[in-house]
Amino acid sequence: AQTVTQSQPEMSVQEAETVTLSCTYDTSESDYYLFWYKQPPSRQMILVIRQEAYKQQNATENRFSVNFQKAAKSFSLKISDSQLGDAAMYFCAYRSGDSGTYKYIFGTGTRLKVLA
Amino acid sequence: DVKVTQSSRYLVKRTGEKVFLECVQDMDHENMFWYRQDPGLGLRLIYFSYDVKMKEKGDIPEGYSVSREKKERFSLILESASTNQTSMYLCASSSYYETQYFGPGTRLLVL
Numbered sequence: 001a002q003t004v005t006q007s008q009p010e011m012s013v014q015e016a017e018t019v020t021l022s023c024t025y026d027t028s029e030s031d032y033y034l035f036w037y038k039q040p041p042s043r044q045m046i047l048v049i050r051q052e053a054y055k056q057q058n059a060t061e062n063r064f065s066v067n068f069q070k071a072a073k074s075f076s077l078k079i080s081d082s083q084l085g086d087a088a089m090y091f092c093a094y095r096s097g098d099s100g101t102y103k104y105i106f107g108t109g110t111r112l113k114v115l116a
Numbered sequence: 117d118v119k120v121t122q123s124s125r126y127l128v129k130r131t132g133e134k135v136f137l138e139c140v141q142d143m144d145h146e147n148m149f150w151y152r153q154d155p156g157l158g159l160r161l162i163y164f165s166y167d168v169k170m171k172e173k174g175d176i177p178e179g180y181s182v183s184r185e186k187k188e189r190f191s192l193i194l195e196s197a198s199t200n201q202t203s204m205y206l207c208a209s210s211s212y213y214e215t216q217y218f219g220p221g222t223r224l225l226v227l
Contacts, residue, residue, distance in 0.1 A: 009156070035215065045206065045218040091158060102147050102166055103174070104216060108158040 002027045004094050006107035013082045014115050020067075021077045021110045023092030031097030034068065034075045035104075039089040048090070051075065053097065079112075087114045119143070120219040122207050128225045135194040137222050139207030146211055148190035150174075150182060153204040153221070162205075165190055197226045 003026045013019035025034070036048040051059045051068050058066050063080045079086055092107040123138035141148065147166050151159040151174075161174030163182040171182050179201060183191045190209075194201055204223050208216040 006158075037218075044220045047215045047217075050215060102149075102164055102172075102210075103161060104149075104159075106151075106159040108156055 002029070002032075002094055002096070002105050004092055004105050004107040006090075006092055006110050008110045009108070010111045010113070012113040012115055013079070013086075015082055015084060017082055018078060018080045019082055019112065021079075021090050021092075021112065023075045023077070023107055025073050025075065025092075025094050025105075027073070027094065027096075029096055029098070033095045033097065034066075035093040035095070036064070036066070036075075036077045037091045037093060037106075038086075039091065039109075040085075041088070045091070049077065082114050084114050084116060087112055120207060120209055120217050122205075122219040122222050124222050125220060126223050126225075128227065129194075129197050130227055131198060133194075133197050133226075135197050135224065135226075137192040137194075137205055137207075137224070139190045139192070139209075139219055140188055141190075141209035141217070142188065143209065143211070143217070144187065145209040145217075146187075147209060148184065149208040149210075149216065150180075150190065150192045151206045151208065152176065153206055159206065162192065197224075199226050202226045 005024045032053045034051045038048045039045040065078045067076045089109045094105045120141045149164040150162045165171045165184040181193045207219040210216045
């Protein structure tokens with residue numbers, strides 16, 4: 001069975017600085033998708049970034065980028081130029097590429113605090 | 117923009133009550149999901165549905181049931197609420213291979 005591990009329950013970053021959130025996963029599959037979701041306090045969970053396992057290039061969305069290390073089964077999220085609005089819970093998630101599978105597997109989350 | 121709405125943001129119920137949580141999506145998505153979110157445990161899948169009237173158990177289905185009579189609507193039912201079902205409930209929807217979109221969540225307190 002696949003698992004997703006976020007080993008940092010909480011992290012802090014100074015405004016305008018860079019922070020990296022860690023995520024490791026375990027799977028025997030070669031085709032899968034990885035996601036980072038953001039859940040601001042009392043607000044809806046939204047997608048930050050998505051990575052297809054078959055793509056070697058790391059995904060980037062503005063100030064958010066990932067470091068996808070397939071062999072190491074690592075999928076970290078880097079937030080550059082941190083802003084107060086980045087404060088949230090961040091969840092790493094895995095989804096199999098198997099066409100018969102719909103399940104997402106989520107990590108336990110990392111709470112990011114942004115210090116002014 | 118995809119919209120996923122949930123019937124209540126906050127709900128207080130008594131032990132033994134039957135509780136209905138409703139989720140509606142407006143993007144014609146095939147897949148809909150119910151999760152439970154608890155501190156330190158992340159999101160755990162209760163049930164999901166990949167088509168009308170189709171459902172599959174997730175990781176923690178005990179004490180819950182679901183109904184999907186229309187494509188846009190997915191209901192979670194707590195047949196007899198218990199205090200250990202106090203939690204945040206999140207609904208999500210997605211098309212076949214696309215990203216999940218989440219609703220705002222329902223924070224349920226069972227007294």
